[in-house]
Amino acid sequence: MKHKLLLAIFLLAVLIPILHAQKAQKTKWKLIWKEDFKKDQLDKSKWSKVPRGTSDWNNYMSYHDNCYDVKDGNLILRGIINDVDKKDTARYLTGGVYTKDKMTIKYGKVEVKAKLQGARGAWPAFWMLPQYGDWPKGGEIDIMERLNNDSIAYQTVHSHYTHTLKITNNPKQGATGPINRDEYNVYAVEIHPDSLVFSINGKHTFTYPRIETDKPGQYPFGTPFYLLLDMQLEGSWVGNADPKDLPVEMKIDWVKFYEPKGK
DSSP: OHHHHHHHHHHHHHHHHHHHHHHHHHOOEEEEEEEOOOSSSOOTTTOEEOOOOSSTTTTTBOOOGGGEEEETTEEEEEEEESOSOTTOOOSEEEOEEEOTTTOOBSSEEEEEEEEEOOOTTEEEEEEEEESSSOTTTTOEEEEEEOOTTOSEEEEEEEOIIIIISOOOBTTBOEEEEEOOTTSEEEEEEEEETTEEEEEETTEEEEEEEOOOOSSTTSOOOSSOEEEEEEEEEOOTTTOOOOGGGOSEEEEEEEEEEEEETTO
């Protein structure tokens, strides 16, 4: 009996993500918002620069112009040595933008096409946070994180359930997928009432489903979420930067938001 129960649990763990992925493939999408960076400067009606904070990911964030460029149909975000702002004591400066208070999505699909330059200590990311609600209870959707010069990208889900209660394998919290290191790649997440479905270059990487559980905060998704794009440096996960590798940059070709057709 015990073996049958374990087999049933295993089959559910395998089959549920497959069924969710198949469902996602059948979903038809309608484009509702697009940014292709055709202007010669950042469109402030769509984006704001990310302010500095005290976390690993934002402790070098800067508004300095050297960290930003809009050129040849790309938004360019850089991580640089701070030899440009004597009033700022940070040793590095990084650029990041978000759609907070300007564009959010509850259910739908978000895609980002970008080219990532590699460097020691480089930690570029595309991710989503709730417009309302505190972290981690409100949830976090990591569409792409890349470390150093890796040939893979990380896609991860964070919440009270995964972070505070530390339940990361029921269901699986994240996965990695291969990327073309020297080319543009398309990173995507689909937000459904019952699952988050991730992909890279159109290939499904993993699905995070809503499950039945008596533990709180397992699936806090389905509220307005905004998008962040940032070129991060250093941190406990990625390690130290090497000044010889800087500046480092990423180029974002376009960003697209969709909602299900017929909504």
